[in-house]
Amino acid sequence: MVLQLCPVLGDHTYSARVGTVLGQRFLLPAExxxxxxxxxxxxxxxxxxxxxxxxxxxxxxxxxxxLLLPGTRDRDTPIELLAPLPPYFSRTLQCLGLRLQ
Incomplete structure (x- = not known):
């Protein structure tokens, strides 16, 4: 996401690579x-x-x-793993006026 000049919320590692000058975002070199x-x-x-x-x-x-995992054999049905959103993530979406789908 940083390469798209849109760091993930809470990304305290790579978000520093996105700079802003006069409202324009740009990518800073990693080094x-x-x-x-x-x-x-x-x-x-x-x-x-x-x-x-x-x-x-x-x-x-x-x-x-x-996450959809393929079966071990061609005829096996895939295994589907679902993970609910953590409460902090749901709260953030609500504050931003975004809906869960």
Whole structure:
């Protein structure tokens, strides 16, 4: 996501690679950046009802909802594994006005 200039919420490792100048995002070289706490803009902090210090503690918002594993033989039906969203992730979606599908 960083390569798309859209770091994942709570990515305190790679989000520092995305810089902004005059509202334009750009990618910083990996060798020039060190991992640091993700900094969120004021509008997003307000929507999430967070202070900057609380945002620094946000967990990574990356979730694998469904995993389909093929059977060991061609005729076997695939095994489907489902994982519900963690409560913090659901709360974030609600604060942002996004619906679960």
């Amino acid at each position: 020039n950046t060190k991992p640091q706490r993700q900094v969120l803009d004021e509008a997003l902090l307000r929507r999430l009802h967070l202070t900057p210090s609380q945002a620094a503690q946000l967990p990574l918002h990356l979730h694998l909802h469904r």
